[in-house]
Structure formats: structure tokens, C-alpha cells
Amino acid sequence: MRDPEAVRQVGSLSGGDLIRWLRLRLQERKRIPQPELNSLVLNWVRSRPAAEVCRFLPRLVDEVARGQSLQTAWNLLSFLEVALKLRRPRVGIYDHAFHSIGGAQKYGATIAQTLQHDFDVTLLSNRPVALADLESWYGLDLSLCRLKVIPLPFFERKGRAAEIIDPAEVDTRGENPFAAVARESGDYDVFVNNGMLEMVYPLANASLFICHFPEREKSLFFYVDRYTEIVYNSLYTARWIEKRWNLHPHRHIYPPVDMEPEAYPKNKENIILSVGRFDIGGNKQQFEIVQAFEELVSGHRQELEGWKLVLAGGSPPSNSYLEKIKAHLREKKTPAVELQVNIPAFALRAIYEKAKIFWHFCGLGQTDPAKIEHFGMAVAEAMQNGCVPVVFRGGGQAEIVEPGASGFLFSTKRELSEITLRLLRNPGELAEMSLRAYQSGKKFGGRVFAATVREYFDRLLATRFTA
Amino acid sequence: MTDSQEIERQIQKIKAALAEKRASIEDLETLIGENLEGELWGLGEKSLEKAAWDSFFFLDRKTGNLEDEPITSERRMIGPLIVLAKKIWRALFRPYSRMILERQNRLNREFVRLELANLLRIEKLKERLEALERKTVAPGEEKD
Numbered sequence: 001m002r003d004p005e006a007v008r009q010v011g012s013l014s015g016g017d018l019i020r021w022l023r024l025r026l027q028e029r030k031r032i033p034q035p036e037l038n039s040l041v042l043n044w045v046r047s048r049p050a051a052e053v054c055r056f057l058p059r060l061v062d063e064v065a066r067g068q069s070l071q072t073a074w075n076l077l078s079f080l081e082v083a084l085k086l087r088r089p090r091v092g093i094y095d096h097a098f099h100s101i102g103g104a105q106k107y108g109a110t111i112a113q114t115l116q117h118d119f120d121v122t123l124l125s126n127r128p129v130a131l132a133d134l135e136s137w138y139g140l141d142l143s144l145c146r147l148k149v150i151p152l153p154f155f156e157r158k159g160r161a162a163e164i165i166d167p168a169e170v171d172t173r174g175e176n177p178f179a180a181v182a183r184e185s186g187d188y189d190v191f192v193n194n195g196m197l198e199m200v201y202p203l204a205n206a207s208l209f210i211c212h213f214p215e216r217e218k219s220l221f222f223y224v225d226r227y228t229e230i231v232y233n234s235l236y237t238a239r240w241i242e243k244r245w246n247l248h249p250h251r252h253i254y255p256p257v258d259m260e261p262e263a264y265p266k267n268k269e270n271i272i273l274s275v276g277r278f279d280i281g282g283n284k285q286q287f288e289i290v291q292a293f294e295e296l297v298s299g300h301r302q303e304l305e306g307w308k309l310v311l312a313g314g315s316p317p318s319n320s321y322l323e324k325i326k327a328h329l330r331e332k333k334t335p336a337v338e339l340q341v342n343i344p345a346f347a348l349r350a351i352y353e354k355a356k357i358f359w360h361f362c363g364l365g366q367t368d369p370a371k372i373e374h375f376g377m378a379v380a381e382a383m384q385n386g387c388v389p390v391v392f393r394g395g396g397q398a399e400i401v402e403p404g405a406s407g408f409l410f411s412t413k414r415e416l417s418e419i420t421l422r423l424l425r426n427p428g429e430l431a432e433m434s435l436r437a438y439q440s441g442k443k444f445g446g447r448v449f450a451a452t453v454r455e456y457f458d459r460l461l462a463t464r465f466t467a
Numbered sequence: 468m469t470d471s472q473e474i475e476r477q478i479q480k481i482k483a484a485l486a487e488k489r490a491s492i493e494d495l496e497t498l499i500g501e502n503l504e505g506e507l508w509g510l511g512e513k514s515l516e517k518a519a520w521d522s523f524f525f526l527d528r529k530t531g532n533l534e535d536e537p538i539t540s541e542r543r544m545i546g547p548l549i550v551l552a553k554k555i556w557r558a559l560f561r562p563y564s565r566m567i568l569e570r571q572n573r574l575n576r577e578f579v580r581l582e583l584a585n586l587l588r589i590e591k592l593k594e595r596l597e598a599l600e601r602k603t604v605a606p607g608e609e610k611d
Contacts, residue, residue, distance in 0.1 A: 031500075050470035054477040061481050069500030070489055077482050086475045171521060172505070172514075179495050186489075186498075201495065201503060217511025220504075220518060244511065367600075 015056025026067035092188035098125035108194030116144035172220035234396035256449035259381035265353035273355035278315035285361035312340040358382035360391040383441030406440040
């Protein structure tokens with residue numbers, strides 16, 4: 001990337017010669033990559049007396065602004081500030097959906113919490129949200145962070161302020177509505193695009209595209225290849241980034257999962273648990289879970305004696321899918337099924353601690369890769385509580401659970417029944433596997449996430465903000 | 468004042484001046500000195516479909532439009548004279564230019580019709596393909 005010989009030579013040039021040299025290079029090669037330019041100028045600044053630097057720097061910056069672009073000149077100065085340790089690096093973390101609760105948004109907010117002591121962190125949103133909201137939703141401390149709202153007129157005109165911004169509505173023949181975010185990105189040393197919004201062109205010296213799943217295909221506003229690095233949440237996501245976008249992602253960081261109990265929960269009860277949002281579209285397939293449980297009970301009453309199924313998850317106030325499940329339960333008069341809707345975090349934690357087995361159907365019967373669990377937060381939460389996962393063989397779940405060691409994977413309902421019965425009939429195996437799931441779940445913990453993020457940003461600083 | 472303080476002050480000064488210029492530039496392409504226009508090459512199926520329909524609607528709106536562009540001049544003194552001369556010139560050649568443009572317009576309309584026919588044909592083929600896929604792709608199998 002950077003020619004060491006050029007860097008060394010530049011250090012011996014006077015200010016005037018450097019400007020002439022730069023002018024020639026700009027004429028010859030049209031563009032000098034920003035990292036190369038930053039590196040060259042930093043080396044020159046470090047090799048020359050301060051008075052000379054101060055005398056020639058304005059002309060040098062002017063030359064860059066005219067020969068290359070104003071943003072390049074701006075980035076050069078920002079880079080010098082950070083590399084010469086004149087100020088702390090600024091990080092901007094953008095998510096167009098920060099105003100709504102979600103796993104991806106928790107990921108971004110947790111990065112902010114991790115970095116706030118060493119960086120000036122600003123959370124960037126398109127719709128109003130308070131830092132206090134993010135703190136309470138995700139149990140985080142963001143006291144040192146700032147928040148900035150960048151309204152997007154294209155979406156504001158549509159008048160659906162509470163809704164999540166849908167990039168699929170953008171007409172790629174018109175103006176890019178995310179240009180305002182792109183401009184803002186240029187005010188930071190590191191720009192983190194946490195909302196996997198591929199339409200935001202990054203202007204910062206270092207930029208990270210955090211991909212939770214490549215939801216959309218490449219469009220005329222596709223700029224993921226302009227980011228310094230792509231961070232992905234699971235190997236499943238990485239595979240689809242390569243397949244759908246033909247790009248090689250750089251760094252794998254699992255999402256933070258913080259359902260860890262203080263110690264291994266010993267007071268287990270005969271509960272099969274399933275946790276997932278009651279989507280109106282039924283993506284988590286709770287209805288099918290109830291049916292599978294009923295079939296299991298009707299076929300094996302003796303083994304299932306004393307066992308119950310608990311379905312926990314959030315739901316919007318009016319939810320036809322949830323009503324369908326309730327009506328079914330009333331009609332069938334199934335006593336061993338319990339619905340826990342919109343329960344607080346402490347209650348959910350308590351159920352996780354008590355449950356012995358965890359079922360997750362998301363992805364079963366699906367052909368759309370976006371509808372298969374990209375990672376599987378709930379699966380990792382169950383494992384952290386020693387709740388043995390029996391989950392669909394697909395998406396991120398297949399990499400969280402090690403079949404036969406920390407849980408089981410299934411492809412059909414029949415396979416699910418067989419595995420569940422095997423666990424029910426062998427309490428020793430169930431207990432052993434529960435302990436292994438508990439141990440394995442630790443690698444997804446919040447502390448591991450924070451340490452990985454810190455190490456990753458340290459490396460980023462060391463490679464992108466030095467000569 | 469230390470060396471680093473001196474450099475810091477200088478950087479701040481340059482940045483302040485640059486910030487004003489930066490704020491005055493509205494266009495992102497001008498700010499970064501690069502063309503951001505996307506290429507159709509490498510686009511996915513859905514994006515290509517969207518681009519094709521967007522282009523079609525654009526063409527459909529524009530064909531058949533033979534309205535004259537208004538004639539203006541920014542020159543203060545001789546501006547009205549230039550406008551008058553252009554109007555005369557345009558009026559003199561209108562019958563001839565109109566004939567050529569109308570011929571071209573008929574051709575353009577045919578191209579737009581052809582484009583629409585092709586787009587609709589692709590839609591039909593897509594429906595058939597999806598029906599076939601539903602029959603052949605097993606549940607749980609991933610398809611792009």
C-alpha cells in the first residue's frame with residue numbers, strides 16, 4: 001500500500017520541494033490513495049522543524065484540495081491530529097434504526113460503550129432517540145457518548161416518523177437520500193456503519209461496515225466495497241456476503257450475548273423453552289412449535305408427563321399471529337403450553353435458568369436465506385444458562401451449536417422429536433450436555449465481545465493512523 | 468509554545484478555513500472529487516429489474532415530447548438580440564426539424580414499446596421460473 005522508500009525520501013524534502021513533488025505526483029497519477037498521502041505527509045511533518053511545517057502546511061493542504069479533493073485535504077488534517085496525538089480519535093457509529101429495539105442496534109450500542117473511554121464516540125441516527133433509551137433497552141452505560149440525529153428529507157416527507165427507514169424505497173435513478181450521512185461520516189476518524197446500509201458512502205480515514213446479513217442485492221448506490229473493512233456477525237453472514245456481493249469480509253465478531261447467570265443454574269425444571277419475537281409474519285414459527293409439542297405429547301404421554309412448553313417473546317399490541325396461537329391453544333385445551341409475552345428481562349432470565357431444553361424453529365422450511373437466523377441470539381442465551389439447544393440446522397445456529405456436544409441440530413420435525421425424546425429418556429446425558437452448553441455459551445458473552453472490539457480498534461488505530 | 472502546540476494551532480486554523488469551503492459544497496461528488504455513478508455491471512437480479520423499470524418509466528415520460536426549450540440569453544446588452552435571432556432561426560427551420568424529430572419520435576416510441584414488451588416477457592418468464600423453483604427447491608434448502 002505505502003512505498004517505504006517514498007516515505008523515507010519525503011522526510012528529507014524541504015516544504016517547497018514537497019509541494020512541487022506532490023503537484024507532480026498528482027499530475028502523473030491523478031489520485032494518491034488517502035492512506036499513502038497521510039503517511040507521506042506525517043513522515044514529512046515528523047522530520048522537519050515545526051516552524052517549517054507551519055509555514056508550508058497551508059500551501060500543501062491547498063495543493064491537495066485543488067489536486068485531489070477538499071475531503072482528502074480535510075482527512076489529511078484529521079489524520080495528522082490523531083497520529084500526532086493532538087486529540088482523541090473520533091468515532092461515529094451510524095444506524096438508521098437506532099430508534100427501535102433490535103439485536104443489530106444492541107451490537108452498535110455495545111461497541112459505543114466499549115470505546116467511549118478511549119475515543120470520542122457519537123451515535124448517529126436518522127430518527128430521534130435518547131441515549132437513556134438505548135441505555136435502558138440494552139442495559140448499557142453510554143454516559144460518555146454523544147448522539148446526533150441526521151434527518152433524511154426523502155423519508156421524512158413520507159410522514160412515517162415512527163417506522164424504520166426502508167432503503168428498499170429508494171429510487172436509484174434519483175438522488176441518494178443517504179448523502180447527508182455520507183457527508184457526516186467525513187467528520188469522524190473512524191466511521192462505523194452498523195445498520196448494514198450499503199448506500200452510505202464512507203468519507204472517513206477508516207471506515208467499518210458491520211454486516212448482520214447482506215439483505216439487499218447490489219444496487220446503483222452500492223458502496224460497501226469503499227469501506228476499509230467489513231465486520232460480520234457469523235460465518236453464515238460471511239458466506240452470503242461473498243455469494244451475494246462478491247466481497248471478502250475481514251473480521252468475524254460474534255454479537256454480545258449477556259444472559260449469563262452468576263453461576264451454573266442447578267435448579268432446573270421440566271421445561272422446554274422457545275424464545276423469539278412473535279412476528280406478525282410468524283418467522284420464528286411459534287405456531288409450528290406448539291403443534292410439534294402437541295404431537296410429541298400425544299404420542300408419548302408417559303415420557304412427557306410433567307413437562308411443559310414455554311414460549312417467551314415480545315409482541316406488538318395487536319398481533320394476529322399471536323391471536324392465532326392463543327385461539328389454537330383454547331380450542332385444543334392444551335394445558336402444558338405457557339405463553340410469556342412481553343415479559344421483563346429479569347423474568348426471561350429466570351425462565352432461561354429453569355428450562356432444560358431449548359427449541360428454535362426459525363429457518364425450518366424456508367428457502368429465503370434472509371429468513372433463516374443469521375446468528376441466533378436466543379440460542380446463545382439458552383446455552384449460557386445450560387439450557388440444551390435443539391435447533392434448526394441452518395444459518396448461524398449451525399455454528400453456535402456443536403451437535404452432540406453442546407446441543408443438537410435438526411432438519412425435520414421427526415428428527416426434533418427423536419432428539420427430544422432421547423434427552424428426556426437419558427437425564428444423565430441431558431445434564432452433561434447442559435453443562436457443556438453452559439461452558440460453550442461463555443464465548444458469546446459481553447466481556448468477550450468488549451475485549452475483541454477493543455483489540456480490533458487498537459489494531460485499526462495502529463495500522464491506519466501511523467506513518 | 469511547544470512544537471506540537473504550534474502545529475496543532477496551525478492545523479486548527481487551516482481546518483477552520485477548510486470547514487467553511489466544505490460546508491458550501493452541496494454535491495458529494497465535488498467534495499470527494501470522484502464520480503459516484505454506479506455501474507450496471509455486477510448488479511443483482513432484483514436491482515437490475517428495478518433499474519430496467521426505472522429507465523423504462525423515464526423513457527416513457529420523455530418520448531413524444533416535442534416542446535421547444537425556451538430561448539434565453541444571459542448577456543445584458545446584446546441578449547435580446549441573440550434571443551430574437553435564435554427565434555427567427557428556429558422558426559425558419561421548424562418545418563424541416565419537426566419532420567425529422569417526428570420521424571425519430573415514431574422510432575423512439577417503437578423502442579419504448581419494445582422495451583416494455585421485453586420487460587413484461589421477462590416478468591412472465593420469472594413467474595414460470597419461480598413456480599418451477601417452488602416445485603424443485605426442498606424446504607430448508609437455501610436459494611439466492
